[in-house]
Amino acid sequence: MKQSTSVLFVCLGNICRSPTAEAVFRHKAELAGLDIQIDSAGTHGYHIGKQPDNRSQSAGIERGYSFKGLKCRRVDESDFTKFDYILAMDRSNLENLRGMAPVQTHEKIKLFLDFADTEDEEVPDPYYGGKRGFELVLDLIELASDGLIAHINKQQ
Structure with a gap:
């Protein structure tokens, strides 16, 4: 039997949305007492080895999330x-x-907001926007994180 569940959050460059999801979900999973392996990555390697976007970090840190040790990867x-x-x-x-994944793993690949109680289907990319975009990203990620935790709890 597998000891823990594992979750990978993915966006384009692993610079804004997916590291934010990793930070938020890590915090919420810990509070929920879940043993979950959590990581994030990008479908493209634009920012490999860099820390998440400063604006993402600032918005997340204001809400109590830690980005310590997070580095962009593909x-x-x-x-x-x-x-x-x-x-x-x-x-x-x-x-x-x-397109990258072996066909037998396609059932693992979903939209993160499938787990959120929202009409939104996608977490918008805040990279070229202002502070409000980063706040919206956090709002959506928090909703989806709560929904994913509830889903995982039902599965266990």
Whole structure:
């Protein structure tokens, strides 16, 4: 029997949305007492080795989330077998992931907001926007994180 659940959050460059999701979900999973392996990556390698965007970090830190130790990386082929949930921030990245993934792992790949009680289907990219965009990203990620925790609890 597998000891813990594993979740990979994915956006385009692993600079804003997916590291924010990793930080938020890590915090919420810890509070919920869940043993979950959590990571984030990008479908493209634009920012490999860099820390998450300062604006993402500032918005998240204001809400009590830690980005300590997070570094941007690209999705690796092994991720498709390593993780139980591979959660894309938007449809473009969902399709990129499905194009990269072995067919037998496609059922693991979903939109992160599938777990949120919201009419929104995608977490919008805040990279070229202002502070409000980063706040919206946090709002949506918090909703989806709560929904994913409830889903995982039901599965266990």
